[in-house]
Amino acid sequence: MISLENIGKTYSTGKVSVEALRGVSLTIKERDMIAIMGPSGSGKSTLMNIIGCLDVPTSGSYRINGTEVATLTEDELAEVRSKNIGFVFQNFNLLPKLTALQNVELPMLLAGVNRAKRTKRAVELLTIVGLGDRLDHRPYELSGGQQQRVAIARALANKPHTILADEPTGALDSRSGEEIMEVFNHLNKEGLTIVLITHEGYIAEYANRVIHIKDGQIEHIEQLQHKHRHVIEKER
């Protein structure tokens, strides 16, 4: 359960200060799948950074499972990220010198999981995303879609309850993009909370709710009843 109350974020560069977020309140229940949409400069990246505990709000309250995050130190935020949130980025952000397996092991290494457990879980996760036969490939030996699968496996490594995906299909062709969205759909059914940040309508359609952001505020929230229609149509 993620709850934001009246979140404000102001960036000040010298004398000019920019209000990126102005009083955003939002609750994301467990097993929910939401999409945050908005034009560039709307504040959706800032919102994602705050939800992802990469940054703290200047005002308001942010709770993850009841824990107040807004006042944590950098190291405490790192701990929260490590345990609760898995990131999937637009440009994958895999470490180019590491193999797929090593990339997936990395969050567990940072969390202090021992080698045997780490490798076992990384192999399981890569098998789940369909890359069981690509364990020792380096990112440049994989297609964009495959790299994003590795990134998803990495996001799942420390068993987070929430996956935060920032334009996860932005660097992929539409076919690979749809495949990746299917993976998210599947993970959501398995019980994970999914937060998508996107500016593409068809991606947002996978979500139960679409949060439209404009000028640092929530413009409106769209409930999607037809969530699975898209999927079912495709299967026909």
Added chain:
Amino acid sequence: MQLLETILIALRSLTGNRMRSALTMLGVVIGVAAVIAMIAIGQGANKQVTSSIQGLGTNLLMVSPGQAMQGGVRQGAGSLTTLTVDDANAIKEQVAGVSGVAAEVSTDANVVFANMNTGTSIIGTVPEYASVRNSNVAWGRFITEEEVRDSSMVAVVGSEVLTNLGAQGNILGNRILVNRIPFTVIGTLQSKGSSGPFSQDDQIIIPISTAMSRLTGSKSVRTINIAVKSEADMDQVSASVTDLLRTRHRLAQNADDDFTIRNQAEIMNTLSSITGVFTILLGGIASISLLVGGIGIMNIMLVSVTERTKEIGILKALGAKRHQILNQFMIESMALSGLGGIIGVVIGIAGSYIMQQVFQFQTVVAVSSVMLAFSFSLLVGIFFGVYPALKASRLHPIEALRFE
């Protein structure tokens, strides 16, 4: 994150940039090797000086004529001709605690044997010289009282002269020409193992009477060597000799001594402290290069932090804490300096050995200097690694992630 794994990751990152890592290490390698080699040279010089003085005997007092005053300008030691053989005899008879006295005169001369020739020092002295100066005969015998009384034309040849003349024991009984004057060789001296301009092996010993009449043409003595029974009595004997010589030379109460007494033990202490300073100086200069090597490490680590900003951002997003990033970069710079240090130790020791073999320059590699240089290199790695590592650990995750 376990230490071992952090080290493995650091090494993987260093081997990913082999050429750069090697060049960065080179600075430390040269620094450590230079420190070890320079200290080895300094300590080698110290050992050489000490052993050549010990070859003379540390219980030795050497009296030489004082400095003449000429128009208010003090001339060099030995420029006066005030010491005589009688002074030597008086010291032997009247000063307590003396085990032997040997007056000596010396001059440089050209020596010919068969078709070989060499330049060397000719020492005119008495039989006691052998015991006073620790000069032992290798073949044949030393000069005798009779030969001194008779001004015999006999010579005892030093080992280096022997080599220079291309001769060995077979020279015994043969003639050599000293400044064209024929001498019969009656003995050769054992080597004292010292070399260089102060070699005590590059000399020929003849009776003092012969030297005065045939070579120097003067009654004055260059040095009176006094062996003291016990090293503890050196100062006391030195004072007695001063009193005796002042009386004999009829010096007024306020007049300066017209002779100088050198104490072998003091000279040794002085020279070792000089070579000690020399060692510190050489080591100090070499450490500067080690310091420069450290700055090289900092430079490369800063470049590395900038290059890997994105990587640091990703690690932070995946839950890396500050100290984990800090450790990783610290270990990288310590691995660079530590590995450089080990290679430097090997090269430094090998270099010292090669210098000794090739240049006949005595070197002494002390364990303490190796430990010092190596631990200094590690310290340099830590010191110059801290700033880049702190910089990396303090990067803001969002800004680091945005970095392209």
